[in-house]
Amino acid sequence: MNGAAADTLALTGGEPVLGTLAPVDWPRTTDADRAAVLSVLDSNVLVSDRTGGPTAVERLERAWADYLGVRRCVGVSNGTTAIELALLAHGVGPGDEVVVPALTFVATAMAVVHVGATPRYADVDPVTFTMSARSLAAQITGRTKAVVPVHLHGLSADMEAIGDIARRHGCVVIEDAAQAQGARYRDTLCGASGNTATFSLQMTKNLPTCGEGGLVVTDDDGVADRIVQLRQFGETIRADRPRRYVSHRLGFNAKLSNVQAAYTASQLERFEEYHAARRSNVAAFLARLEHLDGLLCPAEPEGYEHAWHILRFVVDLGRLLPGVDTATARNLLIRALRAEGLPATRYQMMPVPEQPALRSICPQEPGSWPVTQDVVDRSFTLQQRHLPPDAGPLLQNFADVLEKVWSHLKVLAELAEGADR
Ligand SMILES: Cc1ncc(COP(=O)(O)O)c(C=O)c1O
Incomplete structure (x- = not known):
């Protein structure tokens, strides 16, 4: 002592x-990060919808897809939007249910609500703090369309058990890897399994940007193409022709900026x-x-x-x-x-379904997440x-x-x- x-x-x-x-x-911002940001400012190619690429956003998308070994990566405005667009690209909407863990950042559940679906909450494992497969199985109903496991705090969820249950019930798995850049599950990087996965680049994250940003990765070209449209008013922008201003689907303005992308690409080097x-x-x-x-x-x-x-x-x-x-x-x-x-801080003062904003739309009984409640009550966290x-x-x-x-x-x-x- x-x-x-x-x-x-x-x-x-x-x-x-x-x-x-x-x-x-x-x-940590180095001279290399500063130079990367300045070079975008000097180029005046500041947004990612510019024709004539490759833009800094495209370069980051390629670099992150290559790092993970997946086919596609799409840059978006933040990690919450990344989940929303991933859900929409998989056809999740009103009338559908999506199972998320009761212990996560509130954005995981809010994204489900924002696409018009209903979140159901699985309890977590008391040691890993990630979605309990057994609790997930109990929450699946005939309306469940997707499961969103969260790799909370940087530890992968039990993807084998969760994937088995999701497959058995015909549900898509969208991994919320906002906190888990660089984490691995059985030698596979989180986000590299071929499922659709979402990342946050918000400045507190392990791979940060100088502000807000997000990435979606997938091996499914259809999903990636829909997200590219969804982030840009439903339009298709091609490098080889002028913008046409035709919206093929109801989209958003949810693009990642080139400054943000250049900073993250520079961070990715180390x-x-x-x-x-x-x-x-x-x-x-x-x-x-x-x-x-x-x-x-x-x-x-x-x-x-x-x-x-x-x-x-x-x-x-x-x-x-x-x-x-x-x-x-x-x-x-x-x-x-x-x-x-x-x-020492508390991270999540209550199970997510008990957040005032979500309580009234929760289809489950209060107290259905005893492990989450116990973890929230008896723990403290260290961050950043x-x-x-x-x-x-x-x-x-x-x-x-x-x-x-x-x-x-x-x-x-x-x-x-x-x-x-
Ligand atoms: C687990 C989880 N999901 C989603 C998000 C949302 O990411 P963003 O803040 O980039 O919207 C976060 C952000 O902290 C998070 O921790």
Whole structure:
């Protein structure tokens, strides 16, 4: 145990392990990224509907399709739109049901609602936090048209089990890989299985842009062609002829900009290097935490390669702070960690179907997601600070914080008792 652990908790007036909450240093913008963006600005080819390509968007689409080894990639305005357009391109619409996990970012479910379909929610696995195949099977009805597994936090969902169930019921699988660039399932990169998959390039993601962006990948030319039309008012733009302004289907303006694409293409050049550094930094961090009783660290099951987009820790609060109600214990623990400089946050305060915006259109009983509820109640997350390749020393400081707080659980229990009174 290091010296810091013996000190008083910062929450009760002691010296914090880290002076202040570490700033977010992501994305990392290099001179190469700046040059890529400037060259788009200087070219004046700023949007992707320009005839006469190849545009920066087309170059990124080719590079990401090649990286994954899939036939097609289509750049769109963000990861939410990517899911919406993928659903529409597969013919999902009013009257259809789509199964999504109850633990995800709200956008997965909102995309379903925005295309006029109804989301049903599968519970998640308590260790991987991704869609439980058994719960998925229980949610499929005669109206289910699609399943959207989410590779949450950078860990692939169990695609074999989910794919089997979807096939048996004639449902299309659209992978929400917004958080999972570089993650693998049985040696296959997420998004590379030939299913339609969607990615977000929003600036917090492992492969970021300098703002908002999204990508859809698929081996199905029909799906890709429909998405190309859907993002551009339903038109077909061809490089070899002037724009005709004919809309073949009801579309959107959902294009990715060339500035955004050039930045991401430049980031892609060092994506593998960052991914490898992150894996090694996070592995060393998690190894430091193994001895902390009652702390369930994020897992990387056999056959999976985690992209470590978000780190979620589930705490056995009943064991650590016995007799204290769950919300009081969790909030106190998070306050103690943050006071030491560890930027612990809650990610998703409630199961997605219980979001105020979605509650009234949920076809299921409240409380149908006990595992999701339990994970949300008893966990905290770390986000973004661990993404840069040189975050290793910072993560070691984070481990110091966790060790220190764990060695003062008695003090927390006393504080909790005071709060309860
Ligand atoms: C799981 C998941 N799906 C979809 C999205 C939506 O992506 P965007 O923010 O690019 O619209 C996000 C964004 O964080 C996400 O985490």
